[in-house]
Amino acid sequence: MSAAVNTAGGPEVEQAMVERGTVQASGRAHAPGGKKRVEVLAEGRARQLYSGAAWSIGSAQGPVDRGWLGARSWGGAELDGTDLWDLASVTKPVVGLVVMALADGGALSPADTVGAHLPRFRDTDKAPLTVADLLTHTSGLPGQVPMYRSHPTRESLLSALGTLPLRSAPGQRVEYSSQGFMLLGLIAEHAAGQGLDALVAELVCRPLGLEDTGFAPAAADRMRAVATEECPWRGRTVVGEVHDENAAVLGGIAGHAGLFATLADTERLAIAMAGGARELLRPETFSLMTAPHTDGLNLRRGLAWQGQDPVGSPVGPSFGPASYGHTGFTGTSLWIDPDTGRYAVLLTNRVHPTREVSGIAELRREFHSAAG
Numbered sequence: 001m002s003a004a005v006n007t008a009g010g011p012e013v014e015q016a017m018v019e020r021g022t023v024q025a026s027g028r029a030h031a032p033g034g035k036k037r038v039e040v041l042a043e044g045r046a047r048q049l050y051s052g053a054a055w056s057i058g059s060a061q062g063p064v065d066r067g068w069l070g071a072r073s074w075g076g077a078e079l080d081g082t083d084l085w086d087l088a089s090v091t092k093p094v095v096g097l098v099v100m101a102l103a104d105g106g107a108l109s110p111a112d113t114v115g116a117h118l119p120r121f122r123d124t125d126k127a128p129l130t131v132a133d134l135l136t137h138t139s140g141l142p143g144q145v146p147m148y149r150s151h152p153t154r155e156s157l158l159s160a161l162g163t164l165p166l167r168s169a170p171g172q173r174v175e176y177s178s179q180g181f182m183l184l185g186l187i188a189e190h191a192a193g194q195g196l197d198a199l200v201a202e203l204v205c206r207p208l209g210l211e212d213t214g215f216a217p218a219a220a221d222r223m224r225a226v227a228t229e230e231c232p233w234r235g236r237t238v239v240g241e242v243h244d245e246n247a248a249v250l251g252g253i254a255g256h257a258g259l260f261a262t263l264a265d266t267e268r269l270a271i272a273m274a275g276g277a278r279e280l281l282r283p284e285t286f287s288l289m290t291a292p293h294t295d296g297l298n299l300r301r302g303l304a305w306q307g308q309d310p311v312g313s314p315v316g317p318s319f320g321p322a323s324y325g326h327t328g329f330t331g332t333s334l335w336i337d338p339d340t341g342r343y344a345v346l347l348t349n350r351v352h353p354t355r356e357v358s359g360i361a362e363l364r365r366e367f368h369s370a371a372g
Contacts, residue, residue, distance in 0.1 A: 005038055005069040006081065033057075033370035034065045040370060041348075044363045045070045050331055050348040052079045052226055055367070056267040059341045060275030063267055073227035073239070073352060084217055084225040084260045085347045086243050088328030091259040092181050094204055094269070095196070096135055096304020097280055098188050100289050101203040104282050108191040110135065110303070114183055117190045121183075124162040131187060133170045134180040135303040136293045140166035143177035148233070148245040157249050158186075174299040178246065178256035181304075185255025197253050207279040208268050213261040216241070216252040225260065228330055230353040243330050243351060257328075263347060266334060270343035273336045290324050290338070315344070316365035331360055335368065344368055 041053045052070030056063045068079040102108050108117070108131060115127030133139040141164065151157040161179060168175070185196045192199055197215045205213050217225060222240025230237045233245055242248050244257035252258050272279060277286050289303040300307030305324040314327050315335050325335030331350030336343045346367055350360040
C-alpha cells in the first residue's frame with residue numbers, strides 16, 4: 001500500500017527553514033531521525049492504523065523536519081498540508097492556556113471553586129472542587145464516562161455532571177477526567193462572560209497567529225477535514241465534526257475536546273510553548289503551568305499538561321523527565337522538552353474507520369524515539 005509523502009511543508013515555512021540553514025537545495029528539511037520517522041509513519045499506514053499522518057519536529061526557532069503522508073480518508077483525497085485535524089484531547093491544554101490567561105488577567109484563580117463560578121453546581125459535591133483540582137486531574141471526578149448514551153442533550157448532560165459520583169477525595173490521586181475539563185470550560189466562560197470558542201480565539205489563536213484553529217468548522221472548511229470514525233452512534237463516518245460523543249452532545253464546543261487545527265497551527269503552538277509562550281502568559285504563570293504538581297501521586301501532571309511518567313509514557317524515554325505534552329484519542333499529540341528546547345507534533349486519524357485497531361501507542365513511542 002503506497003502513500004505519497006511530502007516533506008517540503010509549504011513555501012512560507014520552507015523559506016523560514018532556508019533562512020535558518022536547516023533545508024537543502026531539494027527543499028526538504030533535514031533533521032536527525034527524519035528518514036526513520038517517515039519509515040515509521042509509512043509502516044503505520046501500511047498496517048492501516050490510520051489513513052494519514054502529519055508531523056513536525058523543531059524548537060522555539062522553528063521546525064527542522066515536517067511533512068505529511070497518506071490521505072484524508074481511505075480512498076479519499078491525499079493530504080496537502082492544509083488539512084484540518086480533530087485534535088481531540090489536545091483541546092485540554094489549549095483550554096488550560098485560556099484558564100491561565102484569565103488567571104493572569106485576574107478573572108479567576110486556580111484556587112477558585114466550581115461553586116464560586118457555576119451556580120448550578122453549588123448544591124452538589126462538585127462545589128468545593130478547585131480549578132487547580134480540575135487542571136491536574138485530581139478532583140476525584142471519573143473520566144471516560146460515555147454520558148452521551150443516557151444524556152443526549154446538552155442540558156441533561158450538564159445536569160448529570162452534578163450527580164456523577166466522585167471516585168476519590170480531591171488531591172488524593174490522578175484520574176484522567178474529561179468531565180473535569182467540561183467544568184473548566186464552563187468556568188472559563190462564566191469568569192470571562194464569553195463563549196469558550198471566542199476565548200480560545202482571543203487568548204490563544206490571535207496572539208499566536210493561528211488562522212485555522214477553532215471549534216465546529218464551517219461547512220466550507222469541512223471539505224479539508226481528515227475523517228475519523230465510522231461512528232455507530234451517529235450512523236456515519238465523522239468528517240469535520242467532533243469525534244468525541246460527549247463533546248458532540250455539548251454542541252462541539254467543550255473544555256475537553258472539539259478543537260480542529262492544521263499542522264501549521266499545531267506547530268506554531270508547539271513553537272510558542274518551546275519558547276516560553278510569552279505571547280500568552282506571564283513567565284511565572286507559564287512556569288507554574290508546565291511544572292509538575294502531582295509528584296508523590298500515581299501520575300505526573302502539570303496544569304492541563306501530562307508530565308513524563310517513568311512508566312507508560314506515551315512518548316517513551318527519549319524525552320526528558322521535565323518534558324510535558326498531551327495526546328488525543330483520535331491519534332494526535334504535542335510534546336515539549338524544556339531541557340533540550342525541542343518539540344514534537346504528530347497528527348493521525350487512528351480512529352478511522354474504527355477505534356478498535358491497536359498499535360498507535362507503540363507507533364507513537366517509535367516516532368518520538370526517532371525524534372530524539
